[in-house]
Amino acid sequence: MRTAIEAYAGAEMMLAQQACCDLARFYGLPSFSYAGESDSKTLDEQWGVEAALTMVYGALSRATLLHDVGYMESGLQGSYESIVLGDELVAHSRAFMREVPVDEYALAMDEIRTVGPGGHFLATKYTRRHTHDFWVGELLDHLTHDRWAASGSTTLLERVREKVALLRATERAFTLSDEQNRGLEDLLARAQSLVG
Numbered sequence: 001m002r003t004a005i006e007a008y009a010g011a012e013m014m015l016a017q018q019a020c021c022d023l024a025r026f027y028g029l030p031s032f033s034y035a036g037e038s039d040s041k042t043l044d045e046q047w048g049v050e051a052a053l054t055m056v057y058g059a060l061s062r063a064t065l066l067h068d069v070g071y072m073e074s075g076l077q078g079s080y081e082s083i084v085l086g087d088e089l090v091a092h093s094r095a096f097m098r099e100v101p102v103d104e105y106a107l108a109m110d111e112i113r114t115v116g117p118g119g120h121f122l123a124t125k126y127t128r129r130h131t132h133d134f135w136v137g138e139l140l141d142h143l144t145h146d147r148w149a150a151s152g153s154t155t156l157l158e159r160v161r162e163k164v165a166l167l168r169a170t171e172r173a174f175t176l177s178d179e180q181n182r183g184l185e186d187l188l189a190r191a192q193s194l195v196g
Contacts, residue, residue, distance in 0.1 A: 009054050024064075032064060037075070070083035084163050095134075117137045141154075
């Protein structure tokens, strides 16, 4: 109320989104929640913190649709970098929200009994079969300091910008046809004529 600007990434906003999603689930309706957005005006620490927090809150809301990924400054701006980081955060959240299987195979009780106290699981077939079950992002670094330093000591923002440059330099996987472009232009012109 002090500024007449939506507190886009504020805790209360995310709590309100959660309550709305709970109500939608109760009534069997689809829902959406903000996620991966920030009130920051630039690609700074606030941007990274709020994008991550809102992504977690959005994922935990179990909304039908997570919306506004990559938006900044109360939805007034965005950037290639914020979208690329948002994509990484979506993948991280999806990995977090996966169901944890609780069956005989997943619990691996036979494996635990076979290895026994004092043993290790590194050489077991079960471990080899499941070593790639864990999500590994492209941008979030989980190396030890010496390995991180040896690979260039890059910051998250540097890695994000590098991926943006790579994506922008890569030929698009698809393009709209001339007919589709004309259709979009016509749709936009009609919408603008309705506004004013």
